[in-house]
Amino acid sequence: MQLAVILSILVALGSVSFALQNSIPVTVTFLVWRFDSTLAMVLLIALALGAIIVALVSTPATLKARWSAARLRKQVAQLEAGRSEQDKRTAELEGHLTALRPADSAPEEAKPIMPTFPMTDSRY
Numbered sequence: 001m002q003l004a005v006i007l008s009i010l011v012a013l014g015s016v017s018f019a020l021q022n023s024i025p026v027t028v029t030f031l032v033w034r035f036d037s038t039l040a041m042v043l044l045i046a047l048a049l050g051a052i053i054v055a056l057v058s059t060p061a062t063l064k065a066r067w068s069a070a071r072l073r074k075q076v077a078q079l080e081a082g083r084s085e086q087d088k089r090t091a092e093l094e095g096h097l098t099a100l101r102p103a104d105s106a107p108e109e110a111k112p113i114m115p116t117f118p119m120t121d122s123r124y
Contacts, residue, residue, distance in 0.1 A: 015044065 019040035028035040028042055
């Protein structure tokens with residue numbers, strides 16, 4: 001916030017300095033429109049109009065990005081809630097499994113089953 005205030009003061013000082021150094025009267029003519037003012041005023045008005053046009057052009061893209069980010073944040077929250085529910089359900093099922101398993105028997109390790117085929121060819 002303080003940086004923004006400092007930058008705005010610097011821009012204001014630069015604008016005043018620019019206006020004092022460019023006080024030459026000029027005439028701007030566009031089609032049937034005619035405008036008489038100082039060079040500084042004409043340039044500052046052109047700068048302001050350019051900034052307004054840029055803001056109007058970039059606003060739809062900015063709004064779309066914000067809406068998309070909000071939608072994605074909501075989706076992440078829903079997925080995290082679903083994951084926590086799944087974790088609770090997993091813990092519950094593991095508790096049921098240990099309750100059903102006899103205390104003295106340990107779970108058997110899974111051994112790969114190797115099929116045995118009769119060797120009909122003597123080369124093997």
